[in-house]
Amino acid sequence: MSTPEIQVKDLHKSFGDNEVLRGIDLEIAQGEVVCVIGPSGSGKSTLLRCVNLLEEPSKGQVFVGGTEVTHPDVDIDAVRRRIGMVFQQFNLFPHLSATENLTLPQRRVLGRGKEEAARIAAENLARVGLAEKADAYPAALSGGQQQRVAIARALAMGPEVMLFDEPTSALDPELVGDVLAVMRMLAQEGMTMMVVTHEMTFAREVADRVVFMDGGVIVEEGRPAEVIGNPRHARTRHFLSRLLDPAMAEVEEETSDQVGGPA
């Protein structure tokens, strides 16, 4: 591939005195699926939110599809139209039905006509398997259904890139599978995806590359089989062992020099 779809250069982000990102360099090629894993407070969500500038980086550059997102004169609304984002808390618009959640942004942001927007909304709801819930309001949907509508809403805008911020963390365990299935489908269709997740099985099976972050830096990255199956760094091993077998974790002394801290 020529230029990477997402390019992050020496990215820093501080909240007051708390430096959450300490120099991140990352490239994601077109059609690549990258899962970002790491302990809470490692800065992975902040990194994701810097890609579409929901967080303003303190230093460094971010490019999406060749456009510099961090440039002071960038038309950020235009850039964001090309980047779909899915949130942990779904963030559907509660006063609108599932269909209206999909049609309103198309009409207001892209200026699509009523019929075109409705057609694209129907297509995308069918794509996530929720055609029959078209008229339901978010409050009447399960968490998994809401998240699938949220994915459909982002897809209806025709994005080049999809960002997922812990998309299954707020779901009841039995509802996680439906959402992951939709994401797997997207990956197979060739969507460029950056996924912050704790779902190791998903990362192992779907991701082209896994990035492990801790303390605001990328500790290691590589093919999922390497990073998850055979981690090189002690911090990665430690994180994975706690994640994969939480019942075996032992009480640890909290060290004051821990980097990062809760975000």
Add this chain to the structure above:
Amino acid sequence: MSGAETPLQPRRTGLSRRQKRRISRGAQYVVFAAAVIAFAVAADWGRLKNQFFQWDLVKQMFPDVITLALKNTVLYTTFGFVVGLVLGIVIALMRLSSVGPYRWAAGVYIEVFRGLPALLIFIFVGVAVPLAFPGTEIPGGTYGKVAIALGLVGAAYMAETFRAGIQAVPRGQMEAARSLGFSHARAMVSIIVPQAFRIILPPLTNELVTLFKDSSLVLFLGVTLEERELSKYGRDLASTTANSTPILVAGLCYLLVTIPLGFVVRRLEAKSGEAAK
């Protein structure tokens, strides 16, 4: 009863909690009944009836009390509410603005107009404005003046209501809208304000009730016969007939509107409480 005494059931008085509760409830009924009886005995019902309930006077007031007085009260309130609504939205947006002077000016406005009696604002609009700007005429005559005076008062309260409503919409809603490519302003109009509006509908209706009552202050502006609203109309009639019946009728006309509105507010509150679950 068992011999063991627990701290939850002190047996010093020999009464169970249920017995005590029953006695306390009974005492409250007795006090209430005594107060009602005392009031009924002390009041001079004959004079009250003479002064406040002259049936022929009541009949004489119709239909003017509705077609003129109540109509004007409703008109004054509506105009004032509309002015207050528009001004209130502007001030609330200023209060939430990233531009310092806007926030500051909106804050001063809210503090000043919430801190002043509505009566003073009516006098100010009626007297001070024509004095300060000679030759200027507030359009719409008395209706315009009342709309502005009520609007100025209402806007201060409504601005705070709007601000609270906008801030009650979860942050994620703005983030979701922005990440879809909405500009900040467009996200406000399409996503945030419609949700905020549902939250603030009950307090906004309360404000309507307040303005409805405050419209009586038009009394102090000096109005023509045709411009009289409920309070002025009732008071004028009371002084020409030397009887207070018109005041009572005017009061009932207020309740005719405010009680149903209060009912609407409670329904809205119950509904939004349900939706929040």
